[in-house]
Amino acid sequence: AQSVTQLDSQVPVFEEAPVELRCNYSSSVSVYLFWYVQYPNQGLQLLLKYLSGSTLVKGINGFEAEFNKSQTSFHLRKPSVHISDTAEYFCAVSKFNDYKLSFGAGTTVTVRA
Amino acid sequence: DVKVTQSSRYLVKRTGEKVFLECVQDMDHENMFWYRQDPGLGLRLIYFSYDVKMKEKGDIPEGYSVSREKKERFSLILESASTNQTSMYLCASSTGTGVGGEIDTQYFGPGTRLTVL
Numbered sequence: 001a002q003s004v005t006q007l008d009s010q011v012p013v014f015e016e017a018p019v020e021l022r023c024n025y026s027s028s029v030s031v032y033l034f035w036y037v038q039y040p041n042q043g044l045q046l047l048l049k050y051l052s053g054s055t056l057v058k059g060i061n062g063f064e065a066e067f068n069k070s071q072t073s074f075h076l077r078k079p080s081v082h083i084s085d086t087a088e089y090f091c092a093v094s095k096f097n098d099y100k101l102s103f104g105a106g107t108t109v110t111v112r113a
Numbered sequence: 114d115v116k117v118t119q120s121s122r123y124l125v126k127r128t129g130e131k132v133f134l135e136c137v138q139d140m141d142h143e144n145m146f147w148y149r150q151d152p153g154l155g156l157r158l159i160y161f162s163y164d165v166k167m168k169e170k171g172d173i174p175e176g177y178s179v180s181r182e183k184k185e186r187f188s189l190i191l192e193s194a195s196t197n198q199t200s201m202y203l204c205a206s207s208t209g210t211g212v213g214g215e216i217d218t219q220y221f222g223p224g225t226r227l228t229v230l
Contacts, residue, residue: 004155006155009153034218036221041223042223042224043117043203043221043222043223043224044156044203044205044221045221046218046219049218090155090156092156099144099163099207099209099217099219100146100158100161100171101156101158101219102158103148103155103156103157104155105153105154105155106153106155
């Protein structure tokens with residue numbers, strides 16, 4: 001089975017500063033990787049996903065993530081955050097030919113002015 | 114736009130009650146999922162369904178059952194609610210079968226916050 005570790009539970013950041021959220025996974029087979037965001041009092045929505053091809057994936061709202069197979073990582077970045085990026089972010093993984101997702105514990109990002 | 118709706122945003126029940134959580138999706142998706150979300154644990158899969166009347170256990174099925182009589186509706190049932198089932202419950206749906214390595218995005222509902230007293 002695959003597992004997902006989000007290395008930071010809380011990330012405070014000032015507005016317009018860059019942010020990086022770290023995600024590592026373990027799996028004995030090839031995987032697909034996802035980042036989801038949950039704004040306060042809402043469900044989850046997809047930020048971006050890696051299925052194959054270029055290891056740098058661009059998503060919505062200026063976010064991007066880089067797949068590093070040797071490091072088994074899929075870190076999420078944004079060069080300049082806004083107050084509206086305050087949310088909880090979840091990394092998730094699924095294996096080939098499987099539509100089930102395994103989620104990390106989540107990282108809460110709080111953006112301050 | 115894909116829409117996944119859940120019957121209640123907030124629900125308060127008593128220990129021992131039978132609880133039904135309903136989820137409806139409007140995009141003709143084959144797959145539907147129930148998760149519970151707890152602080153520090155992320156989302157954990159309770160049950161999923163890949164077709165009408167088909168279901169499979171997820172990682173934490175104990176104390177729960179599900180029903181899928183129609184493609185668009187997936188119900189989670191707590192046969193006898195207990196305080197340790199107080200949680201946020203999220204429903205999701207997706208299309209695709211995973212065959213050939215393809216996987217489609219899961220779309221989530223807004224969640225139901227269940228409190229069991």
